[in-house]
Amino acid sequence: MTSRLPLRLGIAGLVLGSLFPFVWFLITSLKSQHEIEAVPPTWWPSGSLEFYRTALFDHHLLDYVLNSVIVAGGTTLLSLVVGTPAAYALACLRLPGQRWLMGGLLCISMFPQIAIAGPIWEILNRIGGLNTHWGVMLPYVTLTLPMAIWILASFFAELPTELEEAAQVDGCSAWSALWRIMLPLATPGIFTASILVFIYAWNEFFFALLILTRPEQQTLPVGIALFQGEFTMPWGELAAAAVLATLPLVLLVILFQRWIVSGLSAGAVKG
Amino acid sequence: CHATGDETATGASAPTVIRFVSWKPDYPRAWDEAIRIFTERHPHLRIEREIAPHSSTAYHDLLTQKLKNRDPSVDVFFMDVIWVPEFAAAGWARPLNDRFTEASQEAFLPSTLEVGRYHGHLYGVPSRIDAGLLYYRVDLLRKYGFEPPGTWNELVHQATTILDGERAATPTLRGYSAQFKQYEGLVCNMLEFIGSHGGILIDEDRGAARLSDERTLAAIEFVRARLLGPLASRALLTYQEPESLAAFARGNAVFHRNWPYAWEIANNPDRSSIAGRVGAAPLPGSDGIPGVATLGGWLLGISSLSRHADEAWEFISFLTGHDMQRFFAREAGIAPSRTVLYADPELLTANPQWRSQAAVLHSATPRPRSPVYPALSHIMQRFFSRALAYPGLDLEPEARRAEREMNRLLDLTRSEAP
Amino acid sequence: MNGTAPASATALRRDRLAAWVMVVPALLLTLAFALYPVAQSLMSSLRRRFLGVPALGDTFVGLENFRLLAQDPVAHDAFARTLGFVLLSTVLEVALGVAIALVLHEQFRGRGWVRAAALIPWAIPTVVASQMWRYIFNDQYGFANLLLYRDQVARYEPWLASPAWAFAIIIFADVWKTASFAGLLVLAGLQVIPDELYDAAKIDGASAWQRFWHITLPLLKPALLLALLFRTMDAFRVFDLVFVMTQGGPGDATQVLQFYGYKTLFTEGRMGYGAAISVSVFAAIFALSLIYIRTVGSRLLGREDR
């Protein structure tokens, strides 16, 4: 009944605001070195793919992408495998002091990364985790666990208790109840958690820089950070790399945004 | 991505692995080539590189992270000339006296040897030398009948004249381009201004900071009053080497302060719109006081925890050997650390500027040498950057505060002296 | 009802066991890679260790480091600056988040795409995003200048060279990147507000604005607080942005605690002091979070108050 105009404006503003920097980078990535350094900047690129070439072949971007996919994917998987049962136990089973556990988890995730980076590096060094994918996954999982567990827990908590009880009467142990009943129902929550974790792992820079010092294992953020040589700011390559680095996530988001939202709404803030 | 080298996995006959920590090389191909040659000559050795970001600081942090956790897998690493005391004091770098014989030292530039020394021991072999140079637009100076400036005031005068003349033609043209971002480079730049105004940063004998000397303050005042704004864009406050060089290479600056490598690029038609119109000269002084160039450069060191010290030495002496220095000089325009190469005809034809630069390179001024240099540098960076970023800032008290902090650190190290 | 009630002593024990088995892996990981490091840096924050000066040794000095910290003017600046950053960015993010959520909550064609678009900033690696903004605010070929001054290159601004602007831009970049995340949480909150309430409000004569102000906002409180909580935790630990964009400059204008801590810890090698800084960062976050948790309280912990 009310006018849709404010809404239209809102939509426009939202889309514009979210996209314009990215679009500018997209344009930049299609420019030539000279266009990039032109003052004033040119609006429209000549559409040269040179920077994509250099980013892909000189800087081996695909290797970095691959590493990131491995690390982020692995992290997500591990984080779910570890987090889901914990979340279930915390939300649905009787655990002494579960509130403390949850609170504790949250506190842990408050600690500055730079502070724990050193010790973590030590541990990894001791167990030979440096310059390995699993080595960087472990801290990622740890740091994303609280988030994952919180989302999943509050999601499980929303599922009707009757279902678990029915499962019990039907002969389920806690484990089979989780595995056969609760898990399938929690799919949206799991989606949400996965996306959040994945994006975290995909974007994380600091630990990766510290732990992965060999090009063979380095992830995208590090790889991109390494673009900067001494001679010129490689804006073009950066832009191209950024575009390439973001596309997978954009796709992911476009594919799963419905799930992300529904997952969150069934979870986190429902009170 | 290719398999990671893992020494334990490979069998007994497998070559010894030397792990070499380095920053992202500017000329990857040159480096690959060099390492290929080395492994060809030493089949029993294999070089494994660990790459850190190019920024000297980022590289330092990564390397020390390994060293302070006593990671034995590190063998060879680059040291910035300012790190030697820290690495020596912390016991990360291994003294090289027994290997790096007097005889072999002869061949290197004394200044580069000096920075590798700490409490009488040598910790690094000079691999490349750097020193601040003043690049200028030959065409513009000639057009207005100027010679490269001998003093900063001349520079200001020339630049102003030229800008007045050229503004219409090229509105983007500014007088001066250098590195004033809040980072190590800022200290290098300021050291040159201060030195050329007769000031110093630290009185090393007394171990006291000297930021509040009026000569020092005068130098800073000169930069923020005469240079930043009138002559140069305040954007310099965000510039490191790449940005400042880019500005110059795009023909947007009359004068440009940078390291030797800049010559190569500024004169490379693919990278520069002013190729062939670039000149290099020593940095200006001020009346009576000669110009000062900050000494930079990289040394190669061996980790004190390395299990393959001998092989590591093999590698280092190869990289710093005559041929390789020459190779890098030719391939990458990197200023070598060996004296003779500055007389090498082929190299001179490739890099004519060395004729004029040699003197500068050989007489460059090192930054304060202290095991806590990074901390000192941070204080100075903060001070300088604030001085330049806030034109109204009252320098005196700011300087004193910085001095106090620096002195506290210096006192700590006093106990260190044997 | 809190979950499944075990049937008796033995069964109780069995289910307790299962429950523990379920949490143990998470606990172990956390222990090894979070608790131990945290403990470590808590310990070393009480010791004096300066890599450059081994002679000082590695000695227990109690709260010495914190005393120094309390007197360190740089730390004070950094703290004030960080606090400013946290407050401004989180408030802006949540406010913007509400706006975003309201838009995304509406029904319109292509909502999926708009949602996706809104999430993109959050999906771009911070390192990349920082470079993007650095590029956009570049003094010569920056988009900002192009937008404002077109071809009057003489008027082009070196944004990041001005302390005030640099700080503002850092905040701006952070808000841009994470507002959509906040918006997501708020949206989730929106979706659980029953429509019947809005009908009732309409009948009661509330205008659209009044409905938002008197119904939506109050009922969004838990969501808002949750968003605030998460955002505050991250904002306090802002690092990548500064690291990539400004290195803390110009003139310390963007020197935030986390970055200061990084420099002391990793560059200067003052292990004790750096740890102390981190610990105080943690303390600050913890304090703020406690306030939030008090207010959001058990709502975050699911079932018990249903």
Next chain:
Amino acid sequence: MADLELRSISKRFGDTRVLDEISLRVPDGSFTILLGASGCGKSTLLRTIAGLESQTSGHILIDGRAVDDLPPRDRDIAMVFQHYALYPHLTVRDNMAFGLRMRRTPPQDIDARIADAARLLGIEPLLNRKPKELSGGQRQRVAMGRAIVRKPKLFLFDEPLSNLDAQLRSAMRLELKRLHERLGVTMVYVTHDQVEAMTLGDTIALLDRGRLRQCDTPQRLYRTPADPFVAGFLGTPPMNLLHGSVSPRGDGWRFQSASVEIPLPPPSFRIPAGSHTDTVLGIRPEDVSISPVQEPASHLDTTVDVAEDLGSDMVLHLSAGTQPLVVRTRPNEPVHPSHPLRVFLPHRALHVFLDERRVDWT
């Protein structure tokens, strides 16, 4: 106080037609019930009156003035929702005050009204509680109070009692009735519960799949249903409906279905001789007698399937051949499952429908 008139209201969602040409007059002060099975469109109709939905066609008049284009807040109505829709974050007092504040009523006035309403509903002690601290019945009262304080022209209720348990529901029923008598305002009340409909309303509008079937007083609806649907809808257990045909026989008539044959008296009106198919014969369970009756009646031989003893009375599920028949009698009658039983159908209690329309046979 106002009267409400609906002029052939239709409403479609997409292409499903939910309301179909509904016309209805609700006189001032009346208590009108919208009755119908779940999903028949009651709520939609009510929401349309409120202005929460907009009708696809037709007009709504309050006090003779068309309000089609007015938003809810300008229609001066109050509505009580199925789930009460109390504002969870406001106290009872603020919940009741909300509507008045929105209308800029002076504070002291607000307080006065709230005090009155609270006294009327006996919720004074609750005024400072939050909704979640209230029991179902209390919430109910608050929701009512929120409507009352507004002193609107028109009250709308959407199944306000459906979430209360039996005891509470009958209690609230009485209260509502008293309330209406005391306030004498116009009320439109949606429910699918017959007892509510029968006891509360002075008028019942019976909806079936978006159509208005019959609108009349509860008693007439119960005693003289206009068609088989209405007949079958009201009453628990519902009226027995036998489908078949009627035709003259000898001096009388008879009803004939697959498995039963029931003699009828001659009709009280002129009806063409010959068989009338598509006839429905109805009789209410309580009107069937299991013992002979004085008045004229037909009898039917059946067997007992199930006997439900409700204590207060007994429900027999019988079958005459394939024709099921439900009978309500007094408890502890001597009937036993699967025994034969002869039942008597008093003629005056028979309902006859020809071609889906009621005819007054006797």
Next chain:
Amino acid sequence: MADLELRSISKRFGDTRVLDEISLRVPDGSFTILLGASGCGKSTLLRTIAGLESQTSGHILIDGRAVDDLPPRDRDIAMVFQHYALYPHLTVRDNMAFGLRMRRTPPQDIDARIADAARLLGIEPLLNRKPKELSGGQRQRVAMGRAIVRKPKLFLFDEPLSNLDAQLRSAMRLELKRLHERLGVTMVYVTHDQVEAMTLGDTIALLDRGRLRQCDTPQRLYRTPADPFVAGFLGTPPMNLLHGSVSPRGDGWRFQSASVEIPLPPPSFRIPAGSHTDTVLGIRPEDVSISPVQEPASHLDTTVDVAEDLGSDMVLHLSAGTQPLVVRTRPNEPVHPSHPLRVFLPHRALHVFLDERRVDWT
């Protein structure tokens, strides 16, 4: 098939005692109803039997074997939940198969059982649907089916019909009754709906705030309630309960309360002469007659407050002085609000309770 025995079961949540020393025998094959007001502990008791809650004290025996230490899955019971608790992600078939698979029943066996159950409940066509594609009644049946296929010793139901609308509920009621007769298994059934309780169960256990008040057949519960609570709980409208005292008077006795005085026949048992305070006199609304009766009765003069015409019959709310009295009569009796009305109380229909306990007065 099994019998169930509860030995003084108590249950506390924190320090609120929810079940209080409940002892109960459910013989093999019986259909026992747990009846009580909302919050009285029915569900808790049922869940304790199932093993979903653990009793604080007392023992549960199935077939004479204590199952206190067994988790639900080992008690060989089936439970039908209030909201059915069908697994949303599984088809009807898989929902029914789930319990069997958990118990490693051979597949062909599973299919057979599901086929049987589906036929029995008439849900064959639904087997491949997901729960959300089912109507309430259908879900109900599926939930039942899921229980049946398990062939457990014991069926537990927690208000399985409370979410269905009236029509459907009475239909399902009949089905359930038939089902029980056909399977002849032991069933324990929780409800707060009297009609269900009266019609379904062969035994009703009436709970009040965690205590067992009376356990007997529906009829006896209705006709000879053990105490005023039971008397007042059953029946709609509930029994009229007058509080006062009895004392001998002349040759007979009389009941005396604040506002009424009712002559009584002499008691059928020895009772010490003199006044007995704390007496409750009860009579059911349908037993009160508004016209003179043949049998011995006392009469009472009242005035009419409200007359609720339900169509099938009429509920009169009367008052004798301050004493309210509810009467159920046939519809369209000539009564008018606020008119006087004399009612008759047949002696045989009077319930007398001395000190909260029933005495067979006549």
